[in-house]
Amino acid sequence: MTIRAAIRLSGIAMFCAAILLGETPNPALASERVVIATTGGAYDAALRKWWFEPFTAKTGIQVVSVAATNAEMRAKATAMVKTGNVSWDLYPDGEIQVSSKDHLAISEPLDSFCAQFKDRQDLVPDACIPAGVRLFSTSTLMAYNPQAFKGNKPETWADMWDTSKFPGGRSFPNFDDPWRVMAAALLADGVKRENLFPLDVDRALKKLDTLRPSISLWWKTGDQSVQGFRENDYSIGQIWLTRASALKAEGRSIAWSNKAAFLVGDRLTVIKGAPNRDNALKLIAFWLDSPEIQAKVCEALLCTPPSSTAIMMMPQAVRDQMPSAEDVRDSIVIPDAKWINEHAAELLERWNNWVR
Structure with missing residues (x-):
C-alpha cells in the first residue's frame, strides 16, 4: 500500500468514527494539536476519556498530554518562558498559586477570553478570571x-x-x-x-x-x-x-x-508564548461550554465542577460524597x-x- 493510500484510508476511518460518535468532523488539519501537562495516572485518564477525546472528535485537534508533578509544571513553564522556547500550551496550576506574581509573569492574561462567559448563570462567578480558568475544586x-x-x-x-x-x-x-x-x-x-x-x-x-x-x-x-x-x-x-x-x-x-x-x-493556565494558543483556548472553552463533560470528569475524580448544571447531572451518590x-x-x-x-x-x- 502506498503512503498516500494509507493516509487516505486513515482519514476515512477517522471520518467514520466521528459519524458513529454523532459528531460532524471539523476540517482541522491533522497536524493541529494542543499540549497540556497533567499529573498523570487516574487524573490524566479521566481527563482524556471524558474531555480530551470528545474535544478531538469534535474539532480534529489532537490533545497531547505530558505527565509532570505540580512543582515540575511550574518550574518547566517558568524556564520555557524565560528562554523563549515554549513547547507546552497549558497546564493546571493550583488555585492558590495562580494569584502569585510568579504565575502572572508566565501566564497568558485571559481578560478578553473570559468576557464571553461573564453572563453564564450556571458557572461560578470566578470560573474564568484573567489568571486562569477553573478546572474544578x-x-x-x-x-x-x-x-x-x-x-x-x-x-x-x-x-x-x-x-x-x-x-x-x-x-x-x-x-x-x-x-x-x-x-x-x-x-x-x-x-x-x-x-x-x-x-x-x-x-x-x-x-x-x-x-x-x-x-x-x-x-x-x-x-x-x-x-x-x-x-x-x-x-x-x-x-x-x-x-x-x-x-x-x-x-x-x-x-x-x-x-x-x-x-x-486547579485552574487552567495558558503559558505565555504558547505555540498553540488558539487551540488551547478552544480546549478551555470546550470545557466551560460542556457541563456533561465536567460532570463525567468529576464523577470519576470526585471533584466539584465549575458549572451548577454539571453538578445536577452527577449521580446523587457521587454528589453525597462531595x-x-x-x-x-x-x-x-x-x-x-x-x-x-x-x-x-x-x-x-x-x-x-x-x-x-
Missing part, C-alpha cells in the same frame, strides 16, 4: 484504611497524630507547597481553624517532630500517594480527594474525613492564598531544612 484531606482500625475511625488531624489509638504508618506530601502539612500539624496541636493563618511555622515543625518516626511515605506525586496506599505503606495519609476517590473506584478499602480537609482547586456547604462552613479550611504566596519562599526553605 477539590480538597486535600486525611484518608485512611477503615479496616486497619477497630471501633472508632480517625476524623481529625489530632487523630492522625494519635498513633496509640490509630496505629500504623503515616503519609504526607513533600513538594514545593508545604503549607498544608504545616497547617495539619497546627490543627492537630489545637490551633482553631479561624486562627490558623498566619502559620506558626516553629510550632508546626515542633509538632511534626513528634510524628516523624511514624511517617513511612513522603509522596511527591499523586500516583505515589495511591501506590503507597495500595501497598499498605501507610494506614492514614494526607492525599488529594481526587486520588482517594480513584482508589475507592478500584474497590479499595478507603475512607476520608471532611473534618480534616483543606479546600483547594464536600457540602455545611462541610465548608463547619470544618473544611479555606487557605489564605495571599499569605501563602507572600511567604512561599520562606515556607519552602524552612520545610526543606526540616524534611531532609
Whole structure:
C-alpha cells in the first residue's frame, strides 16, 4: 500500500468514527494539536476519556498530554518562558498559586477570553478570571484504611497524630507547597481553624517532630500517594480527594474525613508564548461550554465542577460524597492564598531544612 493510500484510508476511518460518535468532523488539519501537562495516572485518564477525546472528535485537534508533578509544571513553564522556547500550551496550576506574581509573569492574561462567559448563570462567578480558568475544586484531606482500625475511625488531624489509638504508618506530601502539612500539624496541636493563618511555622515543625518516626511515605506525586496506599505503606495519609476517590473506584478499602480537609482547586493556565494558543483556548472553552463533560470528569475524580448544571447531572451518590456547604462552613479550611504566596519562599526553605 502506498503512503498516500494509507493516509487516505486513515482519514476515512477517522471520518467514520466521528459519524458513529454523532459528531460532524471539523476540517482541522491533522497536524493541529494542543499540549497540556497533567499529573498523570487516574487524573490524566479521566481527563482524556471524558474531555480530551470528545474535544478531538469534535474539532480534529489532537490533545497531547505530558505527565509532570505540580512543582515540575511550574518550574518547566517558568524556564520555557524565560528562554523563549515554549513547547507546552497549558497546564493546571493550583488555585492558590495562580494569584502569585510568579504565575502572572508566565501566564497568558485571559481578560478578553473570559468576557464571553461573564453572563453564564450556571458557572461560578470566578470560573474564568484573567489568571486562569477553573478546572474544578477539590480538597486535600486525611484518608485512611477503615479496616486497619477497630471501633472508632480517625476524623481529625489530632487523630492522625494519635498513633496509640490509630496505629500504623503515616503519609504526607513533600513538594514545593508545604503549607498544608504545616497547617495539619497546627490543627492537630489545637490551633482553631479561624486562627490558623498566619502559620506558626516553629510550632508546626515542633509538632511534626513528634510524628516523624511514624511517617513511612513522603509522596511527591499523586500516583505515589495511591501506590503507597495500595501497598499498605501507610494506614492514614494526607492525599488529594481526587486520588482517594480513584482508589475507592478500584474497590479499595478507603475512607476520608471532611473534618480534616483543606479546600483547594486547579485552574487552567495558558503559558505565555504558547505555540498553540488558539487551540488551547478552544480546549478551555470546550470545557466551560460542556457541563456533561465536567460532570463525567468529576464523577470519576470526585471533584466539584465549575458549572451548577454539571453538578445536577452527577449521580446523587457521587454528589453525597462531595464536600457540602455545611462541610465548608463547619470544618473544611479555606487557605489564605495571599499569605501563602507572600511567604512561599520562606515556607519552602524552612520545610526543606526540616524534611531532609
